[in-house]
Amino acid sequence: MxxxxxxxxxxxxxxxxxxxxxxxxxxxxxxxxxxxxxxxxxxxxxxxxxxxxxxxxxxxxxxxxxxxxxxxxxxxxxxxxxxxxxxxxxxxxxPDGDAYPVIPENLRTLGGVGEAIARHTRRFAHRIAFHAVRTPRYGVLALLWSVVGVWRLGNRQLAWWWVSEQDYLRSLAVASGDSREWYRLHREVKETRRVRGLILAGQAFGVLAALLVMVSVAPWWAWAAVAAVGVPWLAHLGRPEDHPIIVPAMTVPRFRLLNHDVVLRAYYAAGLGHPDKPNQQVTFETTMSRTKEGQGSQVKVVLPHGKGFDAAVNAKKELASGLDVAPSQVYLTHDPSSHRRHTLTVMDRDPLAIPAGKTPLLDCKPRNIWQPAPFGLDEHSRKVTLSLLWISILIGAQPRKGKTFAARLLALYAALDARVRISVVDGKNSPDWNKFAMVAYHFIRGTVPNRAGDPVRQLIDALAEIKRHIIDTNEFLSTLSPEECPEGKLTEELCRKYPKRLFIWMLVMEEFQNYFELPDQDDNKQVAELLSFILAVGPSSGVILLSSSQKPSGVGAGDVQRLFNRYRDNHAVRFALRCGNRNVSDAILGGDAYSEGFDASALPVGKPYLGVGYLYGATDHTPTVRTHLADHGDAEKILTAARQLRERAGTLTGYAAGQDTTTPDRDVLADVLAVFGSDPGLHWNELADRLAGQIGDRWADVTADAISAQCRDLGVPSVDVKRAGVTRKGCRKQAVQAAADTAAAS
Structure with a gap:
């Protein structure tokens, strides 16, 4: 102290x-x-x-x-x-967080209040339109049932006059042979009928007189008023109980009522305890209550000694069966204070089958990458946002489960910030990313050479440029004073002050595993080493790595496999949609996710569940997210606006601006001859060092494996070269000159 x-x-x-x-x-x-x-x-x-x-x-x-x-x-x-x-x-x-908010979260802003008013207005307008269309039908039914109502009213009046409710008592007196009781009841019923008959006669006279008066003096609107009151009442009296005249315009949700007995039955049916065995009873730490959002029920469960949270996770489907709900309605939250305790949440309806709707980015307004990006809704219909800075994101799933759409949502958000540079690398060469050519600094597709060039060489050059940017950014930040850069890291103010040197860069790697499985192992190693460097150092320098894959394991061999696994496992945030099996889910989410109750292979299957996945690592809580939707037309609309924003800000560069973003063209054989000097032969590592040192603008990141592969492709054999008593693989100057002469002659 x-x-x-x-x-x-x-x-x-x-x-x-x-x-x-x-x-x-x-x-x-x-x-x-x-x-x-x-x-x-x-x-x-x-x-x-x-x-x-x-x-x-x-x-x-x-x-x-x-x-x-x-x-x-x-x-x-x-x-x-x-x-x-x-x-x-x-x-x-x-620690429990059981307090309900004074003001609901959706009503704390003017936008939220406006959204609530608009929602209720839409419902009210729908009801008006629904009933307006059916008004003629309602009128015809009301008239028909009102006739039945007149008949039923007359029968009730006659039954009341005749004292029919006493018939049972008189029949009982006859059956018992009690004549005195029968005579007493008979006298009473005669007197009652006389009194009630007088009343009905007076009632009939009054109704008849009223009708005569109305026929003689009442205007049309008086008849309309009587009909407006009388016909609905008579129609209600005449219609059957199960045939309402006015049907509801909207369905009323019906939810299964849960109580502690139902929960106990489910846990015992799932084998998580036994009601009669000693010390095997399931107990509760809290009473059954509604969730804060009012969309489900929850209770804290205490398992018997010897049972843990992993047992409850494994029995989730059996629990859902015992509760008579879908597995996607059951959520288990681990209590960090005890492995026996957890919170059981049962949603009223399947929250994952309700779409999250179109992305809010369709307003095409400028965004700020320093603010969280809207991503979707969680299982409680709460908005899920994701801060993109200082992280790397891995998205994985089976084909056609919404993986590309989820990745594209985040890239669209970055595109609407005109200060963000975007590099798109599409390993599957699909049309999903084509519209990003309007804003991308690098735009690389596939692995096979095409009219645009060799995508593998373009990728290596692009990754090398991003690596140089990371190094330059860190070196520049180290030159700033502590007053200007107090924490030694990138800030929004510094990016605005030095826009040419400091900016955010998003690298999108769609189906990145394809670049670890290239035919040339040297290219595999180069890509793997560059990506590993960018993943390790890039986020702290403002490089956002957005990777997606449908094959997150079993890629490459040796060093390439090691680098692939390191690249995959070091992503800070993971989003797993439906996976084929638990091993794939663990490869995406990490080994700890399953023990916490998250298995992407157990996510529901079907069209309503496209775009549903676990967002792991973004916060302490792991929500089940229903991502917003941005189809091809929506993406084109957003990217058209993003291009206009960049043109207005003067930040449209690279591929989108028609510029050549590759490294300067290099003549491999001429450059190799230039650094050979008088030596008759060089080892590959010596040659790589000389190229990087003497021609750094074109060969800054060259490796021995890379220059060996390029020389061999051009006809230079790899041979044993002895230098300073050490024999290693390399090339001879005479062979390089011969290959250069052959290339010039052709």
């Missing part, structure tokens, strides 16, 4: 001479234990004795206090009661 400053406001002057220390009370050791202290350049505190020397200079005294501290752990013998820290200044979050 820091020594208190005597100049602190509102301080009691009588405390100036107190030795402010913290002494935990330990009666057993108070008299015998030696005084224990820990200090860092300890300056003695001001003693309690008023005659003790003090600092001559108050400024120096304050400086000493600010740079030293002392904590006395044991009390002095005979000391008085110890002060107790009341905890003022320490705020702990509610």
């Amino acid at each position: 820091n020594t208190p400053n005597p100049d602190t406001p509102n301080r009691d002057p009588s405390d100036d001479d107190l030795d402010h220390t913290v002494r935990p009370h330990d009666p057993a050791d108070a008299s015998s234990a030696p005084q224990r202290r820990f200090d860092a350049e300890v300056i003695p505190l001001r003693p309690a004795d008023d005659d003790a020397p003090v600092h001559k200079d108050e400024d120096a005294r304050a400086a000493d206090i600010d740079t030293s501290f002392e904590v006395q752990l044991d009390p002095e013998p005979g000391a008085g009661p110890e002060p107790v820290d009341d905890g003022i200044g320490y705020l702990l979050d509610d």
Whole structure:
């Protein structure tokens, strides 16, 4: 604890001479234990004795206090009661988080209020339109059933007059042979019929008189008013109970009622306990309650000793069967305080079958990459956003499960920020990413050479350029003063101040595994090494790596396989849609995800569940996300607006602007001859070092394997070369010259 400053406001002057220390009370050791202290350049505190020397200079005294501290752990013998820290200044979050919000989250902004008003307005308008179309039908049915209602009303009146409810009592008297009782009941019924008959006669006379008056003097609107009141009442009286005249315009949701008995039955049916065996009963830590969003029920469950959370995860389908709901309605949340405890949440309806709707990016407004990107809705219909900076994102799934659409959502968000440079590498050469050619700095498709050139060479050059950008960014940040760059990392202010040197760069790698399985192993190694470097260093330099794959394992061999696994496993955030099996799910989400209850191979299958997946690693909570939708037409609309934003800001460069983003054209054989000098032969590693050192603008990132492959492709054999007593693979100058002459002649 820091020594208190005597100049602190509102301080009691009588405390100036107190030795402010913290002494935990330990009666057993108070008299015998030696005084224990820990200090860092300890300056003695001001003693309690008023005659003790003090600092001559108050400024120096304050400086000493600010740079030293002392904590006395044991009390002095005979000391008085110890002060107790009341905890003022320490705020702990509610670990349960059971408090309902005072104002719902969707009503805390003007936009949310407007959205709620618009939603209720749409429902009200739908009801009006629905019933307006069916008004003629309602009128005809009302007239027909009102006739039946008149008949039923007459029958009821006659039954009331005839005292039919007494028939049973008189029949009982006859059956028992009680004549006196029968005569008594008969006299009563005769008197009652006389009174009720007079009443009905008066009623009939009144109705007839009213009709005669209305026929003679009542206007048309009076008849309309009587009909408006009488016909609906008579129609309601005449219609059958199960045939309403006015049908509802919207369905009313019906939910299964859950209670503790239903939950216990489900857990016992799933084999997670037994009601009759000792110490095998399932118990509850809380009562059954509604979720905060009001869309489901939840309860904290305590499993028997010996049963853990992983057992509940494995029995999720059996639990759903016992609860009589779909597995996608059941959610298990682990309690970090105990492996036996978890929260069971059962949604009223299948939340994953409800689409999240179109992406909000369709408004085509400018976005800021420093703000979270909208991604979709979670299982509680809460909005899910993803901060793209300082992370790398891996998206994996089976084909046609929404993987490319999910990755494209995040790339579209980056495209609407005109200051973000985007490189798109599409390993499957599909039309899904074609419209990004309007804004992309690099746009590379496939693995086979085409009219646009060799995509593999283009990829290596693009990755090398991104690597140089990362190195240049870090070197530039290191030259800035601590005042300008206090944390030594990229900030939004620095990007605005130095837009030519500092900017955000998004690299999209669609089906990236295809670039680890190239025919040329040297190309595989180059791509793997460059991607591994970018993944390790890039995020801290403002490079966002967005990778997607349908084959996240079993790629390559040797160093390529090792680099592929390292590249795959080091992504900070993972999004797994439906996978073929648990091994693929673990490859995408990581090995710890399954033990936490997340298995992408168990996600539901079907068209309503496209775009549904687990977002793992973005926060402590792992939501099940239903991604927003942006189809090809939506993507084209957004990218057209993004191009206009970049043209207006003057940031449209690279492929989209018609510029050549590849490295300068290089004549491999001429450059190799230029660095050979007078040596008759060179090892491949020596040749690579000379090219990088002497012609760095074209060969900065060349490796021995890369230059060996390129030379061999041009007809230069790889032979044993002895230099300085060491024999290694290399090439001879004579062979390079012969290959160059052959190329020139052809």
